[in-house]
Amino acid sequence: MAKSAFLKSSIAKKYWMALTGLFLCLFLVGHLLGNLQLLMGNNTEAALQFNKYALFMTTNPAVKLLSYLTYISIIFHAVDGIYLAIQNKKARPVAYAMSNPSKNSSFSSRNMAVLGTVVLIFIATHMVNFWYKMKFTDQIPLQTISVDNGMGGKQEFIITADYGQSKFMPKEQLDGKNLVQVGNKIYITKPIKVEFAEGYKDLHKVTYEFFKSKAKLFNVIPNEGLVFTLFYVLSMAFLGFHLWHGFQSAFQSLGINGKFTPAIKVFGKAFSVIVPILFAIIPIYIHFISK
Amino acid sequence: MSAKKNININLKIWRQKNASTKGKMETYKLDNVSTDSSFLEMLDQLNEQLINNQQEPVAFDHDCREGICGMCSLYINGRAHGPDTGTTTCQLHMRKFKDGETIFIEPWRSKAFPVVKDLMVDRSAFDRIQQAGGFVSVNTSGRTIDANATPIRKEDADKAFMAAACIGCGACVATCKNGSAMLFVGAKVSQYALLPQGKVEATERVLNMVRQMDEEGFGNCTNTGACEVECPKGISLENIARMNREYLKASVL
Numbered sequence: 342m343a344k345s346a347f348l349k350s351s352i353a354k355k356y357w358m359a360l361t362g363l364f365l366c367l368f369l370v371g372h373l374l375g376n377l378q379l380l381m382g383n384n385t386e387a388a389l390q391f392n393k394y395a396l397f398m399t400t401n402p403a404v405k406l407l408s409y410l411t412y413i414s415i416i417f418h419a420v421d422g423i424y425l426a427i428q429n430k431k432a433r434p435v436a437y438a439m440s441n442p443s444k445n446s447s448f449s450s451r452n453m454a455v456l457g458t459v460v461l462i463f464i465a466t467h468m469v470n471f472w473y474k475m476k477f478t479d480q481i482p483l484q485t486i487s488v489d490n491g492m493g494g495k496q497e498f499i500i501t502a503d504y505g506q507s508k509f510m511p512k513e514q515l516d517g518k519n520l521v522q523v524g525n526k527i528y529i530t531k532p533i534k535v536e537f538a539e540g541y542k543d544l545h546k547v548t549y550e551f552f553k554s555k556a557k558l559f560n561v562i563p564n565e566g567l568v569f570t571l572f573y574v575l576s577m578a579f580l581g582f583h584l585w586h587g588f589q590s591a592f593q594s595l596g597i598n599g600k601f602t603p604a605i606k607v608f609g610k611a612f613s614v615i616v617p618i619l620f621a622i623i624p625i626y627i628h629f630i631s632k
Numbered sequence: 633m634s635a636k637k638n639i640n641i642n643l644k645i646w647r648q649k650n651a652s653t654k655g656k657m658e659t660y661k662l663d664n665v666s667t668d669s670s671f672l673e674m675l676d677q678l679n680e681q682l683i684n685n686q687q688e689p690v691a692f693d694h695d696c697r698e699g700i701c702g703m704c705s706l707y708i709n710g711r712a713h714g715p716d717t718g719t720t721t722c723q724l725h726m727r728k729f730k731d732g733e734t735i736f737i738e739p740w741r742s743k744a745f746p747v748v749k750d751l752m753v754d755r756s757a758f759d760r761i762q763q764a765g766g767f768v769s770v771n772t773s774g775r776t777i778d779a780n781a782t783p784i785r786k787e788d789a790d791k792a793f794m795a796a797a798c799i800g801c802g803a804c805v806a807t808c809k810n811g812s813a814m815l816f817v818g819a820k821v822s823q824y825a826l827l828p829q830g831k832v833e834a835t836e837r838v839l840n841m842v843r844q845m846d847e848e849g850f851g852n853c854t855n856t857g858a859c860e861v862e863c864p865k866g867i868s869l870e871n872i873a874r875m876n877r878e879y880l881k882a883s884v885l
Contacts, residue, residue: 350846351812351842351851351852352880354881429810429812429851431814431851432742432850432851433742433810433851435655436709436741437710437738438646438738439644439709439710440710444861445807445858445861446857450854450855450857451809453854465641520842590855593855593873595876596874596880598870599841604867
């Protein structure tokens, strides 16, 4: 009987919001740990480590499974959240002439839908800028290293992988006719496409250039790198407020409210402050501090 | 004894002829209100003034006027049961207001609590939720077992009593930004879930009460905690968490 209502009932919706939300908190931790490698500076070794990590994250089957879970969680959390917000608006057709909600609830708890929407917009732009480019285009060049050629000049080599060790390949060989780049693989002779070396998409460089860019955004706003940095930092503030309520709220939704609740609340608040700040430090470092 | 003091106040009150007409806020001036009078006595005074002026008095719910029946409601200055915590509107006194103050008085606003007239709302949705599962079935054929014959842990009994303190006034729904009734339903589920007598029908109870709650058009709880703060009986959010657990148990286990 009522068991069929398990997906649509008001309480079931809470469970799903809580489970997907907590999974996304785990995702945040993993993503943050990876991103923090960007703080190692703008040099070949740091870039290679980050790019190797990025290649692993886009190809490892276990990571792929987790990433699909993450996509599903984001979509479900957003759709369910919007649905909840619409339903909840309908539950009070006539608004109060005078309402004093700050006396009984936190700003975050009352504005989860708005905060979440901003975070969702951020995620969309973030994925277009990095995730989509990395996974579905060849817009990201392979990482190169510049080596002294002994004649007073410099020669650029593509860093390639071979049994876990990095090798080099002269970049000028990649002429688009005999040697072509497809994804992060280098192929020989266009029609035949014989793969003979694997490079690393230079996501590190793309990220640094993104936040350091002096170009005009939409050909109007100068210094787009600064705009991207500020937008990122602001989005992290919204994420922080969203987590301020969301983290501990998830436990209440799952029926966990007892002797551990004070500890969960403290941990949740620390999480909602520390995680977004650590994320925000990265573009600030790249834009203002790094070479 | 505090010095006797009278204040003059402005009132902005929701007036609505009946459920099918649109209401609006009306302004009234009321002079010489004793600060010792209760909020409802102030409204009585206003109604006398309105009747003397050949005007329609303001309809509002009240019964025991000592904070136990759950009949009085009123959203006063943007808060359910007014500015005090742990009290119902009937326990609120005019000494909490200043001379010359403008006081907003509105009915509970919820799709599930339609306005009957002015400040009175129809809270029978709560009755239907209660009827859907807020009971224990007992044999009444003359062999009724004395309730005290069943041993109950002191901690469980205390928590059940705390949940049962809910008077069903609807302040939780009124103050919730989502118009959710989960504090009420959580309390009603908890008061039985904690007791051995309630275990028998636990599964059907929580499923049926939640289904009825959803059907009545209450919103979804987002754990803002406003209900717990405004509840005149201090019903804890723990009761909602317990209902969530009970529902999970009933649905999947």
